[in-house]
Amino acid sequence: MNVLLKDTPRPVPDIPAYSPSGNECALFETAWTRQLPLLLKGPTGCGKTRFVSHMAARLGLPLSTVSCHDDLSAADLTGRYLLKGGDTVWVDGPLTRTVRQGGVCYLDEIVEARKDVAVVLHPLTDDRRILPLERTGEVLEAPSGFMLVVSYNPGYQNLLKALKPSTRQRFVAIEFDFLPKPQEIAVVATESGLDEAQVAPLVALAHRLRALKGHDLEEGVSTRLLVYCACLIDSGMTMREAVRAAMIEPLTDEPDVRAALLEIADAMI
Numbered sequence: 001m002n003v004l005l006k007d008t009p010r011p012v013p014d015i016p017a018y019s020p021s022g023n024e025c026a027l028f029e030t031a032w033t034r035q036l037p038l039l040l041k042g043p044t045g046c047g048k049t050r051f052v053s054h055m056a057a058r059l060g061l062p063l064s065t066v067s068c069h070d071d072l073s074a075a076d077l078t079g080r081y082l083l084k085g086g087d088t089v090w091v092d093g094p095l096t097r098t099v100r101q102g103g104v105c106y107l108d109e110i111v112e113a114r115k116d117v118a119v120v121l122h123p124l125t126d127d128r129r130i131l132p133l134e135r136t137g138e139v140l141e142a143p144s145g146f147m148l149v150v151s152y153n154p155g156y157q158n159l160l161k162a163l164k165p166s167t168r169q170r171f172v173a174i175e176f177d178f179l180p181k182p183q184e185i186a187v188v189a190t191e192s193g194l195d196e197a198q199v200a201p202l203v204a205l206a207h208r209l210r211a212l213k214g215h216d217l218e219e220g221v222s223t224r225l226l227v228y229c230a231c232l233i234d235s236g237m238t239m240r241e242a243v244r245a246a247m248i249e250p251l252t253d254e255p256d257v258r259a260a261l262l263e264i265a266d267a268m269i
């Protein structure tokens with residue numbers, strides 16, 4: 001009986017694939033063990049969100065993700081009183097829910113959120129680890145199973161939207177960037193199903209276009225767009241159509257810049 005049990009394959013938990021570029025997995029795990037909050041910096045579409053979902057699944061933790069925007073206020077995270085069938089009831093926001101239940105709360109693009117969000121995060125991200133809920137009068141103590149992870153893209157920042165040092169210095173931080181060419185080729189091939197030989201020229205073009213960032217372009221081609229492009233090709237679109245739709249059009253609305261990018265693409269693929 002024991003032998004049979006031993007030979008029965010254990011169900012493998014569904015862990016989103018993630019190809020690490022350094023020691024970020026060990027850092028996440030250590031931060032989790034020591035109850036330290038984590039800040040992920042890097043351009044859009046370089047793997048930050050995938051990294052968080054990979055690590056949460058690996059550690060068996062529930063994950064609550066909030067995409068921050070310029071209208072997102074502290075109450076959207078903590079909760080508010082709502083009218084339900086004539087009664088006023090308190091409804092927890094995603095941050096409060098995760099503090100109560102444990103798990104990872106991931107606030108994506110934190111600099112986009114309103115300024116009052118920092119007030120809520122500060123007591124949670126020092127050794128107090130508390131979440132005061134002014135409206136209910138509660139002060140929640142974060143359990144050992146709670147972890148706060150935030151991300152932002154330093155490239156997008158202007159002076160008004162910079163993350164304040166008083167907030168930034170409450171986090172252990174990891175810098176992300178696009179993967180080295182061979183690794184990015186492997187990731188895009190795995191994600192899209194297209195073979196590596198066909199992915200290689202797309203990644204070479206992406207690297208060329210990334211070099212234009214700051215000149216004609218605000219942002220370069222992300223790994224996300226590369227995956228989209230490879231998916232279009234894998235589904236039968238021509239390389240030129242896919243490159244235009246997934247790697248050129250999303251980057252610019254300027255006709256002159258678009259024409260210049262298309263010229264570079266035509267010369268390379």
Ligand code: ADP
Nearest residue numbers: 017018019044045046047048049050191223224
């Ligand atoms: P970000 O959160 O930085 O904007 P994402 O995590 O959403 O970016 O990444 C976009 C996509 O790129 C992912 O869905 C995945 O397909 C792919 N990707 C990027 N980096 C990696 C990586 N290191 N390992 C696996 N997939 C990756």
